[in-house]
Amino acid sequence: MFHLHGKLQYFLYPAPVDMRKSFYTLSGIVTSVMNRNVQDGEVFIFVNRNLTIMKILHLEHGGLVIYHKKLENGVFKLPTFDEMVSSQPIAWQDLMAIVSNVKPIQRRLKKRCKIT
Template sequence: MRKSFYSLSGIVTNHMGMDVQDGDAYIFINKSLTGLKILHTEYGGLVIYNMKLERGAFKLPEIDSDDTATSRNIKWSDLMMIVQGISTSDVKRCSRWNPKK
């Protein structure tokens, strides 16, 4: 988790084939699931949010072991639950209206 702005944006561009300036947030988690970085573009430049857990580990959503994708989409609300230590698989979601994209 030593990478910073240029290294992380290079991973997004070269390995994921995406553009860091497209408005998405890119999440990087270390192997031990104790460190998390979020890279995204704000007005004027790139921003990194860095979180290092003092105790415990992040609980990630289940991923199919046969899936070889280099990136995954996640809802912002699911990311916030991961950061707050809430298991997304145990959450019961109520029915809500979603706007069309």
């Protein structure tokens, strides 16, 4: 069941994250870099360098949950940051805008050489 809603606090990690990371390593980023506590029930948002994968870490009643979204086309459009911060608080509406306002990208296909 999806337990995210507008009454929770959301924090976006502004640096790119290796999306091979899972519960413990993402929790480590929250604790050591973002200076937050996963046990407080806040929601933590991570994206990869290409802005095509998003992971959301949240502590629910049964334990830690990761929501994972991978875009087939386009990229997430993140808010701009004035300075490098360890975590950027964002509102529920901002998260919904990031997820729903995917910016399409045009990909150029490279010509392939014919081998005869």
